[in-house]
Amino acid sequence: MSRWAALPAELDPRVRQFVVRTRRMKDHSGLSLRQLAARTGYSQKSWERYLGGRSLPPGDAVEALARAVGEDPTRLLALHEVAAQAWRTGRAEPPDPEPLVVPDAADVPRPPGRSLRVALVAGAVALVLALSTAALLVVRLSGGERAGPPATLVATDVPSSAPASPTAPLYACRLERVDGRWYAGLSRTRGAILAQGQAGPDVAEAQCLLRRAGLAPGAVDGIFGPVTQRAVRDLQRRDGLVADGIVGPHTWKALRG
CATH class of the missing domain: 1.10.101.10 (PGBD-like superfamily/PGBD)
Structure with a gap:
């Protein structure tokens, strides 16, 4: 398994999630960075930046990566769209568009309805992330108030640890x-x-x-x-x-x- 360098600490979680996914796709394919560059038309240095979290790849590079490793690009493109929104919000620089070769559109098969599927999946991913963030803010800002008493933590064969904060909702571990x-x-x-x-x-x-x-x-x-x-x-x-x-x-x- 490749030993990747740690991603930048300031990287947005949505961008981090996308980069980790692309790293794992590359690892599972068994391709080297040089082979990946040859199959996608984007340089080895570009992929070093993309997979190192220093630059966000353009959509065409993401689709080329998915096809190079034999996976459906729809879900990866959806994650990329969410990551791109976070990238634009957190940084002034746009995604790095540096390809070696721009393939002819006729050479890249595009299944019908792909744009609609990408939009739907991206919307679903963005909604889940937004709801998770909202839930976290509500817990932290409202003092964790609940309509009823918090659930009891069932520690079945689990090592003891410090007591939970009274302001955070607890979940029951039923191992x-x-x-x-x-x-x-x-x-x-x-x-x-x-x-x-x-x-x-x-x-x-x-x-x-x-x-x-x-x-x-x-x-x-x-x-x-x-x-x-x-x-x-x-x-x-x-x-x-x-x-x-x-x-x-x-x-x-x-x-x-």
Whole structure:
């Protein structure tokens, strides 16, 4: 597995999620950067910038990458659109458009309705991210008030840790092993991409499984903060994964054991 350099700390979580996805696609394909450049028409130095989080690739490069590794580009283009919005908001410079060769449009097959599918998927991804951010702000700004008492944390075979903050909602960890994999009763996902700043049951599931693994993600509150990110990195180092602090398919595999 490639040992990628750590992404810039100031990178927006939505951009980070996109870059991590493209890194994994490149790793799974087994292509070198030189081979990737030859297949996509974008230079090796351009891909070094794109995969290093220093520059955002243009849409044509994203589609060329997906086709070079044999994957449907629709979902990757949707993630790219969300990342591009975050990039434009956070930085003054536009995405790097430096290709070596611009392929003729007739040479690139475009399935009918692709633009509509990309727009729909991008809208769904943006909505989920917006709702997660809104939930995090409500919890932090309103003092975590709820209509009823918070759920009791069920620590089944989980190491003890510091008491949870009274202002954060708690999730119940109900650990069980199914078909050789661990689940905490909050999410069945095995491939959701989680990064700092996100919130919800997928995050709480990861926190429960981090506790089961003997690590300390902080309170099981469903909020992906610095403490949870540190625990994710500790797990990734322990299991020989890229220690980027982002939960993806490989990290889920390690968590579910």
